[in-house]
Amino acid sequence: xxxxxxxxxxxxxxxxxxxxxxxxxxxxxxxxxxxxxxxxxxxxxxxxxxxxxxxxxxxxxxxxxxxxxxxxxxxxxxxxxxxxxxxxxxxxxxxxxxxxxxxxxxxxxxxxxxxxxxxxxxxxxxxxxxxxxxxxxxxxxxxxxxxxxxxxxxxxxxxxxxxxxxxxxxxxxxxxxxxxxxxxxxxxxxxxxxxxxxxxxxxxxxxxxxxxx
Numbered sequence: 307x308x309x310x311x312x313x314x315x316x317x318x319x320x321x322x323x324x325x326x327x328x329x330x331x332x333x334x335x336x337x338x339x340x341x342x343x344x345x346x347x348x349x350x351x352x353x354x355x356x357x358x359x360x361x362x363x364x365x366x367x368x369x370x371x372x373x374x375x376x377x378x379x380x381x382x383x384x385x386x387x388x389x390x391x392x393x394x395x396x397x398x399x400x401x402x403x404x405x406x407x408x409x410x411x412x413x414x415x416x417x418x419x420x421x422x423x424x425x426x427x428x429x430x431x432x433x434x435x436x437x438x439x440x441x442x443x444x445x446x447x448x449x450x451x452x453x454x455x456x457x458x459x460x461x462x463x464x465x466x467x468x469x470x471x472x473x474x475x476x477x478x479x480x481x482x483x484x485x486x487x488x489x490x491x492x493x494x495x496x497x498x499x500x501x502x503x504x505x506x507x508x509x510x511x512x513x514x515x516x517x518x519x
Contacts, residue, residue: 337375345380346389347400347443349472356383390443398425399517402444404435404461405479406454414448417506423519432456436464444474445517448509451480451491459494466495475516479504 339357343350356362357373362383364375375383377394384391401424403414411428418424427442429435432453439447447465451458458478465471478491481502488499497516500509 335377337377337380339373339375342375342380343473344445345394346384346387347445347473348470352470361386390441392425398423399446399519400424400442400444401426401513402435402438402442402447403428404430404432404447404453405450406430406452407450410450413506414509417510418513421510424513430454432461435461439465439471439474443471446475446477446513448477448479448513449496451478451487452482458491458496462491462494462496477509477512477516479509 337345339350339353342353342362346353353362353375354373357364357375362375363379364373366373381391381394383389384394401418403411403418403426405411405414405428408430411430415426415428418426427438427444429438430453432455435447435449435453438444449458449461453461458480462476462478465474465476476496476498478496478499479502480499491499498512500512
């Protein structure tokens with residue numbers, strides 16, 4: 307009887323995996339821990355820990371240690387932890403543009419949105435950027451170095467102190483930073499620095515590279 311139950315369980319798991327991999331399906335039904343980490347903007351280690359302690363329900367792939375999370379369980383986990391679920395179906399990566407120059411914000415939001423691969427929001431101060439980061443959980447932040455209330459170093463340091471945001475990428479943009487300050491920014495947690503006035507094509511290419519889209 308136990309052997310029969312185990313076979314039934316493995317058959318059910320395989321069926322889930324088959325359904326998840328069917329071509330032409332518009333709704334993904336099963337996720338890897340890496341995919342969950344990207345969707346929720348948390349580390350994969352956090353996802354695995356939540357899986358192992360029962361906070362995130364799922365199953366292991368038969369014959370391996372690989373974990374899989376059904377869609378319903380992921381949605382429940384996201385709601386329980388106040389993680390926005392808007393990005394779950396769109397597949398778009400979230401970008402937060404932080405700059406006190408409204409013209410720069412308007413240009414970047416328009417170009418990135420029209421690209422079609424990104425969901426974009428904006429902020430004009432370091433304080434608003436912090437609040438938006440908590441609410442929006444961006445995959446990447448384009449951050450002006452000279453903000454009215456905080457400089458880029460402080461914003462980077464605050465973000466990197468939060469382990470739940472460890473996967474978020476940060477591109478600093480500025481027209482008034484010397485080489486020593488650039489090194490300081492990278493040490494504070496920025497992934498790249500692009501000098502203003504920047505080439506928009508290069509900026510978008512760097513965004514694509516960092517987000518692997």
